Amino acid sequence: MKRVIYISQPSTGEEEWQATREPLMSGWLTQGPKVAQFEQAFAVRHGVKHALATTSCTTGLHLILAAMGIGPGDEVIVPAFTWVATANVVLYCGATPVLADVERGTYNIDPADVARRLSPRTKAVIAVHLFGLCVDMDALRRVVPGHVAIIEDAACAAGASYKGVSAGGLAAAAAFSFHPRKSITTGEGGMVTTNDSQLADTANKLRNHGAAISEEQRHKGPRPYLLAEFNLLGFNYRMTDLQGAVGVVQLAKLDRFIAERDKWAAWYIDELSSVPWLRMPIRPTDGTHAWQAFVVFVDAEGAPSPRNDIMEQLQRAGISTRPGTHAVHLLGYYRERFGLTPEDYPGARDCDACTMAIPLHNRMSADDYRYVVDTLKKIA
């Protein structure tokens, strides 16, 4: 049988299946006790005061911007190499996303370019910890004025840390993703974290249509005639208790997942450093990389064939790969709406063309890793 190694596979099974029994049997299916348990455990693990579960990282980021009151006339700086959601959420608020270039070494936002893109209208900067590597927050903070909020897009960074502080606690607020390509999953799902109690309170209301009290509070309350007061224009971004139950089980495995990924990432770096046309991702010494993905840079000059060719060769050998992510300024909607050209963001353009994620996840065997390395070396 032909060997197939997927780019990513969720590590879910019997325990997650069993965990869904309780909400299914109790009949409490929407946001309730299991979501609360997941939120508490997530806040403890990431060293933050507040954690609010959402339907995705995208809705989590939207919630943060809305809770901060960001709207028309405001600008929010986002990296040009990121999943499109990071920029889209700014448009959802009627504000303007201003792209900043990224560093080719870390794939993260370049603080020097952020400094160039600041304007009197800048209200926030979204720092994306791409593929699980935290942004150099000290360098970013040095260029961002105090009145401009820094928000973490920690979609890929559950369990990551920077200089001893967990992702999620590195800025004003953060949003995480539990999409199945992330290291822990609830199918779809997200989490907002913050140490700002007022922001948490507003985000909490906005996630439930702007209701001043939760469904659970209302159901448990003594006055059946009481409906919540709605003083804000909110959304329905509530996570279900089925997902919350799965999240509790997955979160308990997060550190083991990351430790295993880190071990194999170090091994990949060791084995593949001898391939001159492949540049390895950075494994930080002052923090933890969450290794949502292992993304290499294919040197366009030195490679035996173009990146896409190499990806096809690997595919034929049964090894799935993907581009790291995309450059937002090259996407049709952004190109047209903002009149952008590839040269506007050369770092993002090159990352778009040259990055390649190779398989790294918790369902791979030692033999699978060896096969990936051997196959890549044969191409060399």
Ligand SMILES: Cc1ncc(COP(=O)(O)O)c(C=O)c1O
């Ligand atoms: C950097 C980044 N931001 C945001 C998102 C959106 O996450 P979600 O699918 O949970 O909305 C993703 C998802 O891939 C991502 O990689």
